[in-house]
Amino acid sequence: DTEVTQTPKHLVMGMTNKKSLKCEQHMGHRAMYWYKQKAKKPPELMFVYSYEKLSINESVPSRFSPECPNSSLLNLHLHALQPEDSALYLCASSPAPSGRVYEQYFGPGTRLTVT
């Protein structure tokens, strides 16, 4: 089973709201990722967690706050977003810890609209 699940599928939020995106995998992977994809653009890496610890933050604004409560779950907490943050947010996982290279598997994404 190579499934990564994400909830919700769609989210509309105001600029003053607080919301969270959730990602889950049960493949025993120890690296998990958040990517952001704007319309007609490729995905861009936001964060990497290895063994539940944040290993890469691609200079993402603090209004995006990642959390990895256990090896199967990855959350992205959203607060005070701007309309330009509207995008498809993709979660991925891979079997590799930092320092090794393995295939990444992606979830279906959460389509976020900020009004």
Next chain:
Amino acid sequence: GIQVEQSPPDLILQEGANSTLRCNFSDSVNNLQWFHQNPWGQLINLFYIPSGTKQNGRLSATTVATERYSLLYISSSQTTDSGVYFCAVVMGYGNKLVFGAGTILRVKS
């Protein structure tokens, strides 16, 4: 950082035709993946191919790491092949997957 270039940017095919998509990268890589993104946004893994040749049904891929390019072949195309095809690479040892700009494929019936 590493540069990943895909060509062509757009491709329109008649159903049943064959096509070749290309991915050039600017430095040696330890990971190369091909993905198909369907109209709903799902990224589907096609190949994990840092070097060599692989085949899966009507699709095959070849990566020539020493010459820094990879090719994705689609034979007997179907309308369900439509979507965006991405090449993505990892340089060195790490987890940062860098995507090319993609090839938009439209297959007409």
